[in-house]
Amino acid sequence: MTASNAETDQARATDDRHRAGDDDGYFGEPVAAEYDDPSSEMFTPAAIEPAADFLAGLAGEGRALELGVGTGRIALPLARRGVEVHGIDMSRAMVARMRAKEGGDAIGVTIGDFSSTRAETTDGDFSVAYLVFNTIMNLTSQDAQVDCFRNVAAHLAPGGTFVIEVGIPELRRLPPGQSVVPYHTSPTRWAFDVYDTATQATSSNYVEVVDGRGSYRSIPFRYVWPSELDLMARLAGMRLRERWAGWGREPFTGESTKHVSVWEKPAA
Template sequence: MLDEDGYFGEAVAARYDESSGEMFAPEVVDPAVDFLAELTGEGGRALELGIGTGRIALPLARRGVEVHGIDLSRAMVERLRDKPGGAAIGVTIGDFATTRVDGGFSVAYLVFNTIMNLTSQDAQVDCFRNAANHLEPGGCFVVEVTVPDLRRLPPGQNAVPFRVEDGRLGFDLYDVATQSMSSHHVRVVDGHATYLSVPFRYVWPEELDLMARIAGLRLRERWDGWSREPFTSESRQHVSVWEKADG
């Protein structure tokens, strides 16, 4: 799991919402909240792994869903607490791959590529097991994550840019031998540059399905996005739902 002070400490938390502003837009948030609220059902509870500053948890709670979160970063959670309704959401500080909380849940979910914050296959498997252990029979584990962008890598190249604009540059570095990658962010404000590098482990949809089977879950549905667009060979991301067997 990522070191809070190294990657999601105070410096990152202070500008996280601004730097990820497009992810807070209603057209991005609302379909995710609709999807999760429908899946949770009336009277159900939802567990967010990597709750962060509450981008999804807060609007989901406003729909009447009881939400609990797990997050390693106290600095990110403090930002959540400062927002309207944030103090009412229960949060447990810890590694979401292994940290347990009380009670059962209808839905556990990971959004915005957060599964890749776990930088080993073992940790990702542990996360599936942890999610399954929190779910009630018939409950669902939902993951939103990118499809590895390796088709954009020509021979001899290991970098893929994802942001090129005035004052901001971003690119991913891939190591296809280990499935490790890192995202590099350069930001220039008033002539002063800051640099941040964050490690990840990319993971394929079929690999996630195997992790789910190990944890006692089965694939229920997979979509290109929260609005249930079909998942195809051209999809660059997916929203997958695995279900825990009844009984």
């Protein structure tokens, strides 16, 4: 994706087409309408409360910026802890769902691509910025991910922190010659990830049969390694402060399936 300027421009243009447009890209109303699934593990108190506590501790008396704020899964609990939260998101449909919730109107939101959009606020810099639940992978080129770090650094106050929660690529599940990892199968629904280990491109794919009629949906991502994120942070003038296997500060090891990493902008 970074072999030439022409390829870089093409990758960015593809990113823009995927995430922009009146239909909010891949996260328009059809996805927004089903996103807040109470049966999903990501909406349990065990998933939400430790994340909000972790981020509130980093915010202190300052403000927080969520990239990909969506329907407010984390922003609203964080705001209830007394933290002023602002968000950036491309999807108007997702943001409208947050606005309909109690406290949703108190979250300032700037519509745009979080890799490059500046938050529309005049209240000063942020103490913490964060990307949760693999959202960094929605940026489908390395350049866009690097741009995201630089955009965050521009938003942070000196000494501020940037937090990312993201999974470790499951390449250990790929035997030689295989590029597909299924993670849900049933008589009416199949879900699987497809990996390209040469480019780090991946996609989540969904096939569903309802009343005898099938549908197919594919969402592209770019997986990223912890060490690669550390280098992106250095390019943006930040350094790794801590890395954990989860929001409860569990130790990060070679067997961890995800990480919560914190990078810090120099205090001076």
